[in-house]
Amino acid sequence: MKSFTQAAKAATVTLIAGAAAITFATGAAHAAETATVEVLSIVEHPALDAIRDGVRDELKAAGYDAAKNLKWEYQSAQGNTGTAAQIARKFVGDNPSAIVAIATPSAQAVVAATKTVPVVYSGVTDPVAAQLVKTWAPSGTNVTGVSDKLPLDKQIALIKRVVPNAKNVGMVYNPGEANSVVVVKQLKSLLAQQGLTLKEAAAPRTVDIGPAAKSLIGKVDVIYTNTDNNVVSAYEALVKVANDAKIPLVAADTDSVKRGAVAALGIDYSDLGHQTGKVVVRILKGEKAGAIASETSNKLQLYVNPAAAQKQGVKLSDDLLKDATTVVK
Structure with a gap:
């Protein structure tokens, strides 16, 4: 009887353990099936699109496939902050596993809309100045993310x-974008330390970019563009003015070199998307957003465009061409 009782107990334990394992596996499978990631971008342009695609590819590499176990939704606010706020509220109402907010205005809209849904920002230059997080350390809130902050001394x-x-540097930017305002302030100070002057031209809307650039003709030796979303989304308008007036364009966004800037030292935004995707995966696997510190990327790449340089009246040195990661043909 004793051996039978022990055997029965052993069988019972085995059954319970097996049931628990099945329950856990079912729960894990269910979690994977119901994972929902919603993505809001302030506007569509190559850099921000590359972030979006990098996030999606990284999720797929981690086993979260939109065709199988992931609900994926992407929306662009088409450059309108009011639309961004509406989409943010809609996403929060869906109660997804995480919201990815690409670019500062999108991130500000989403963070304002929820204190509970995990938010992962990306493509935000200064998340502290944008009031997304208080410091670069783990926030303790529902927000984390990946910044595209660049060292301005290298720019x-x-x-x-x-x-x-060069003595006078022009900059076209949107004064309503927090990151651009921060860059203007810091750039002005750093340029002054080297005997250079910053000439600003405000372009709060994409239609203002061409006229803003024209206002700098005769006043500047070069125009610098940061990752301002208004400017990048309508970069061709800036390029036309630069070509016509023979003013070299130097950018922070490497994709802008393909579109007509002379040179850029910047981040590969596809890599930034993959880096962001890894953060999202950590959240989907159970980590709290507030326990993950904000990140940056230190993988800078130098792009140059000799044809654009010729159109804008400068010749690139052999050393600069040699140092380039990519020479755009």
């Missing part, structure tokens, strides 16, 4: 390599 060094005798 100035590139400007001087493209136009060695």
